[in-house]
Amino acid sequence: MSQSANSPQPNIDQAEDAVRATGARMTRPRVMVLAVLLEAERALTHTEVEARLPRAAEVDRVTIYRVLEWLTARGLAHKIAGDDRVWRFNAAAHAHAGPHAHFQCSDCGEVICLQEAPARPALKLPAGYQPQRVELTVKGLCAHCVPAKPRARAAARHSH
């Protein structure tokens, strides 16, 4: 039960390595944001990333948006569009190199990556349409939002 699971240090090191490996400039916002994603156990929204950045980091809101975009373009992260109009980001190194399915809670919006790669069912497209990738998302209730007993249905939204 050490608190090391919450210590960003090792993730910062890993983030630095990853950013350096791209050949682009290594900046504090890039390293800190990636470290936050590496530390997360699930996909994070822009707001969540902002909240998890140490105060001392002092990264601007817009910069976070741009860094998340940048990380995604470089393959260091990937983003998922959910039902709630919010992008969620996950570090690519999270044992999710290839394509994989996602789960989204229809109550709180939480998104997690699932392991199994969706077995492409070879869907038929109209003439002239060109497939690129298949996205498989399971909708349902996360462990936090599943009611313990079949009552207290309309409970207030929680924030995890």
Next chain:
Amino acid sequence: MSQSANSPQPNIDQAEDAVRATGARMTRPRVMVLAVLLEAERALTHTEVEARLPRAAEVDRVTIYRVLEWLTARGLAHKIAGDDRVWRFNAAAHAHAGPHAHFQCSDCGEVICLQEAPARPALKLPAGYQPQRVELTVKGLCAHCVPAKPRARAAARHSH
């Protein structure tokens, strides 16, 4: 090649029947919006619905939002969340009664319904997670956005 495919009249009749069948009040916004959806060959955004409503209909922006929500709740339409975080709506009567997959163009955002029902690959969820439904979306380029020849890649966005 008659222009009847563009005439909303038969769809208006069908829409009236569908709205009446719900038992709720039959209003012009509900009928007109549903008629627009029935006439569409693909899923429409709120903005597209607004643009296709006849001027004479004079339906308020907010009412369109509410009617689309209402149609979805009654099962007369269904909505799809795309990568551009915009809801798109499709009349449920469009031969899409049950669950089905979707296609979204990664260039222009167009969404169409696909026929085949995704063969549920029975994904394994973490303990305590409760699946409800599976969404399968094929990303790619629609017929309008597929480049005729492998050049002119960065062409300007079209609007269909």
Next chain:
DNA sequence: TTATTATTGCAACTTTATTGCAATAATGGG
């Protein structure tokens, strides 16, 4: 016709994300 109340219209507001541009700072060369 009239009463009831579900719907609608309107204005203000919220949330999420984007854009323009000047200021800052990461890197490479001297």
Next chain:
DNA sequence: CCCATTATTGCAATAAAGTTGCAATAATAA
């Protein structure tokens, strides 16, 4: 180590999609 170059960043303004509160309107039942 210092300077020049220019990729990044911060800040303010703006955009786009959708929501909310509430008074006015109109669909239905009596």
